Amino acid sequence: xxxxxxxxxxxxxxxxxxxxxxxxxxxxxxxxxxxxxxxxxxxxxxxxxxxxxxxxxxxxxxxxxxxxxxxxxxxxxxxxxxxxxxxxxxxxxxxxxxxxxxxxxxxxxxxxxxxxxxxxxxxxxxxxxxxxxxxxxxxxxxxxxxxxxxxxxxxxxxxxxxxxxxxxxxxxxxxxxxxxxxxxxxxxxxxxxxxxxxxxxxxxxxxxxxxxxxxxxxxxxxxxxxxxxxxxxxxxxxxxxxxxxxxxxxxxxxxxxxxxxxxxxxxxxxxxxxxxxxxxxxxxxxxxxxxxxxxxxxxxxxxxxxxxxxxxxxxxxxxxxxxxxxxxxxxxxxxxxxxxxxxxxxxxxxxxxxxxxxxxxxxxxxxxxxxxxxxxxxxxxxxxxxxxxxxxxxxxxxxxxxxxxxxxxxxxxx
Numbered sequence: 082x083x084x085x086x087x088x089x090x091x092x093x094x095x096x097x098x099x100x101x102x103x104x105x106x107x108x109x110x111x112x113x114x115x116x117x118x119x120x121x122x123x124x125x126x127x128x129x130x131x132x133x134x135x136x137x138x139x140x141x142x143x144x145x146x147x148x149x150x151x152x153x154x155x156x157x158x159x160x161x162x163x164x165x166x167x168x169x170x171x172x173x174x175x176x177x178x179x180x181x182x183x184x185x186x187x188x189x190x191x192x193x194x195x196x197x198x199x200x201x202x203x204x205x206x207x208x209x210x211x212x213x214x215x216x217x218x219x220x221x222x223x224x225x226x227x228x229x230x231x232x233x234x235x236x237x238x239x240x241x242x243x244x245x246x247x248x249x250x251x252x253x254x255x256x257x258x259x260x261x262x263x264x265x266x267x268x269x270x271x272x273x274x275x276x277x278x279x280x281x282x283x284x285x286x287x288x289x290x291x292x293x294x295x296x297x298x299x300x301x302x303x304x305x306x307x308x309x310x311x312x313x314x315x316x317x318x319x320x321x322x323x324x325x326x327x328x329x330x331x332x333x334x335x336x337x338x339x340x341x342x343x344x345x346x347x348x349x350x351x352x353x354x355x356x357x358x359x360x361x362x363x364x365x366x367x368x369x370x371x372x373x374x375x376x377x378x379x380x381x382x383x384x385x386x387x388x389x390x391x392x393x394x395x396x397x398x399x400x401x402x403x404x405x406x407x408x409x410x411x412x413x414x415x416x417x418x419x420x421x422x423x424x425x426x427x428x429x430x431x432x433x434x435x436x437x438x439x440x441x442x443x444x445x446x447x448x449x450x451x452x453x454x455x456x457x458x459x460x461x462x463x464x465x466x467x468x469x470x471x472x473x474x475x476x477x478x479x480x481x482x483x484x485x486x487x488x489x490x491x492x493x494x495x
Contacts, residue, residue, distance in 0.1 A: 104184075105184055105185060105186055105316050105326055106181055106184065106185075106186070106187050108314075108315045108316055108328070109186065109187060109315045109316075110292045110311070110314060110315060111292075111311035111315075111339070112187065112189075115189075115386070115387075115388060116388050117187075117189065119388065119392075120346060120387065120388050120391050121191070123350055123391040123392070124190075124192075124346045124347070124349045124350040124391055125190060125191050125192025125193070125346070125349065126178065126188075126189075126190025126191065126192040126193030126342065126345035126346050126348075126349045127192035127193070127349050128192075128349050128352060129190065129192075129193045129194070129231050129232065129345040129348050129349045130150065130153070130193070130194045130195075130196050130228070130229060130230040130231060130232075131177050131178065131190075131193055131194070131195055131196070131230060131231070131232045131233075131234055131341050131342075131345055132196045132198060132221075132225035132228065132230040132232065132233045132234065133170060133173055133174050133177065133195050133196070133197055133198065133234050133338075134198040134200055134218065134221045134222065134225065134233065134234070134235050134237070135165075135169060135170030135173055135174075135197075135198070135199070135200070135202075135234075135235075135236055135237065136165050136166050136167045136168075136169045136170040136199060136200075136202055136204070136205075137161060137162055137163060137164050137165035137166060137170050137171075137197060137199035138162065138163055138165060138170045138171050138173075138174045138195055138197035138199075139163060139164075139165045139168075139170075139171040139323055140163045140197070141163075141323075142171060142175065142179075142185065142318075142323055143180075143182040143183040143185045144175045144179035144180055144181060144182055144183075144185035144186050144187070144188070145171070145174055145175060145178075145179060145180075145195070146180070146182065147180075148174070148178050148179065148180060148188075148193075148194060148195055149163065149174065149194070149195045149196075149197055150194050150195065150196050151163055151197070153196050153228065154196055154197055154198060154224075155224040155225075155227065155228065157216075157220070157224060158198060158216040158220050158221050158224045160199065160214045160215060160216065161199055161214075161215070162197040162198060162199045163197055163199075164199065165199075165318075165321065166199075166204065166205055166206060166207075166321060167202075167204050167320075167321065168317070168318030168319055168320050168321055168323065169236070169317075169318070169334065170197070170199070170236075171318050171323070172186070172317035172318045172330060172334075172335070172338075173234065173236050173334060173335070173337075173338040174188075174195045174197070174338075175188055175317075175318075176188055176189065176317075176335055176338040176339055176342065177189065177190060177193060177195065177234065177338050177339075177341050177342040177345065178190055178191060178192075178193040178194060178195050178342065178345070179191065185326075186316065186317070186326070188342055189339050189342030189343055189345075189346065190341075190342040190343075190345035190346050190349070192349065193342070193345040193349070196225070196228065196230050198216070198221040198224070198225060199215060199216070200215060200216055200217065200218050200221050200237070201215040201216075201217065202237055217245070218235075218237065218243075218246055218249070218278070219243070219245040219246045219248070219249035220249075222235075222246065222249035222250060222252075222253050222260075222278075223249045223252055223253070225253065225258070226249070226252050226253035226255075226256045226258055227256070230258070231257075231258065231259060231345075231348055231356075232258070232259045232260075232261065232341050232344050232345060232348070233253060233258050233259070233260045233261070234261050234262075234337060234338055234341035235260065235261065235262040235263070235278055235279075235284075235337065236262070236263045236332075236333075236334035236335075236337050236338060237262075237263070237334075238262065238263060238264075238265050238276040238277060238278070238279060239276070239277050239278075240276065240277070241277065242277050242280070242281070243277065246277065246278055246281070247277075247278075247281050250278055250281045250282075250283055250284055251281075251282075251283065253283075254282075254283035254356075257355060257356045258356065259285070259344055259348075259356045259359055259360060260278070260283055260284040260285065261284070261285050261287060261337050261340050261341050261344065262276075262278050262279035262284050262285070262286055262287070262337055263276070263279060263286075263287055263332070263333035263334045263336060263337040264276050264279045264286040264287060264288050264300065264301045264302075264303075264305065264306055264333050265279070265300075265301035265333060266289075266299045266300065266301065266332050266333055267299075267301045268297065268298055268299045268300045268301050268302060269298055269299055276301055276305070279305060280305040282409070282410040282411055283410055285307045285308060285340070285360065285363070286305045286306055286307045286308075286381070287306075287307065287308055287309065287310055287312075287333060287336045287337040287340045287381075288300045288301070288302065288306045288308070288309040288310075288312075288333060288336060288379060288380060288381060289309065289310070289311070289312025289313055289331070289332065289333045289335070289336040290309045290310065290311060290312060290313070290336070290380070290384060291311075291312075291313040291314050292313070292314045294384060296309060296379040296380055297312055297313045297331065297333075299313075299331065299332070299333075300312065300333050300336075300379070301333065302378050302379045303378060304378070306376070306377070306378065306379060306380065306381040307364075307376070307381040307382060308340060308363060308364070308367055308380075308381045308382055308383065308384070308385055309336065309379070309380040309381060309383065309384050309385070310336040310337070310339045310340045310343070310384065310385045311335065311336060311339055312331065312332060312333050312334070312335045312336030312339070313329070313331040313332075313335075314329060314331070315329075315330070315335070316328055316329075316330060317330030317335065318330070339385075340363070340385055343363065343385045343387040344359055344363060344387075346387050346391060347359050347362055347363070347387055347390050347391070350390070350391055351398070354398055354401070355401040355402070357399075357400070357401060357402065357403055357404050357405060358398035358399060358400075358401055359398070360404075360405055360406070361398050361399050361405040362387075362390045362396065362398045363385060363387070364382045364405060364406075366385075366386045366387070366389040366390055367381075367382045367383030367384055367385055367386060368383045368384040368386050369382060369383030369384075
């Protein structure tokens with residue numbers, strides 16, 4: 082790719098230098114409303130591996146002790162996978178699968194495991210040699226696709242589509258992986274900028290919401306936002322000392338990580354489900370009042386509510402072999418997976434199948450909508466989309482300032 086990925090989401094918004102005391106988990110405001118304790122009685126994410134492609138993951142924090150599968154990162158992309166050069170990747174891993182030991186961050190899926198990948202983002206230091214040894218995003222995505230990690234969590238982004246990354250995404254999708262990415266933090270500064278890989282087909286793009294369940298002003302909006310999740314108002318690591326958290330480590334990065342945790346909870350409870358069924362469950366149970374086929378420009382299909390899946394033992398996730406967003410993606414995930422399996426016997430294990438390497442005929446999500454996200458700003462403080470969602474219940478009320486509900490529906494050209 083030749084250059085570091087431009088960080089749309091890996092650089093958090095609004096770091097505060099103040100240290101966090103012993104009430105770190107109390108500041109994870111979403112754990113209560115999402116009824117995390119009740120969910121953990123049903124599922125903790127046990128048995129699910131999440132590939133975290135980021136700035137590396139420090140496996141030695143109290144929250145991640147025993148949670149990071151250091152030896153399972155493929156050797157070809159394992160260079161310094163546990164040497165986090167900013168603290169960002171470690172925060173994402175803790176939000177997904179942290180145990181909360183010693184009053185640290187508690188992951189939404191504390192029974193899940195993390196497989197770390199360290200890629201070159203804008204804040205990588207160390208000179209040309211360090212950058213040369215650090216894998217590119219497409220290499221990490223492709224490597225993760227060849228493992229038994231079910232979920233690939235990507236809290237990074239670029240404003241331009243990179244063909245190699247798109248091909249890697251399609252390859253991972255053909256292998257039945259659930260790809261989740263942050264949509265970007267350009268809400269205050271840009272108009273409908275696309276954030277990749279979130280805007281690629283087969284990637285679920287995640288927006289950020291604050292404690293009031295208002296979509297964060299910094300959260301990029303547009304035709305590629307698929308779901309929204311907590312992303313503002315709680316602590317995280319903001320340096321490489323790993324001695325104390327900083328308050329208000331805000332960004333769609335965190336929202337993507339928490340959504341990855343939600344997916345891990347669901348997949349752990351239903352290990353026989355396919356990626357299609359997990360994605361459908363996330364979409365169908367999301368909190369919204371608009372029609373499901375008219376997703377919001379700001380919140381996508383709504384605010385994640387995995388409890389509704391876990392609380393219903395008879396929950397019907399629909400057909401295993403039908404992509405719930407096939408029309409938007411330009412094809413069916415499991416159809417690609419079947420094609421990949423058919424061709425694997427005559428191709429190198431590290432090479433994508435013909436179906437995965439051939440550019441999809443689906444238009445980019447920017448033109449028709451699709452299952453991912455991109456960036457544009459809230460136009461003003463009077464144009465915020467507020468999700469007053471009762472997280473543990475079925476009801477949800479959405480308040481859209483200024484233009485009324487019609488603003489929330491004016492999202493995708495179909």
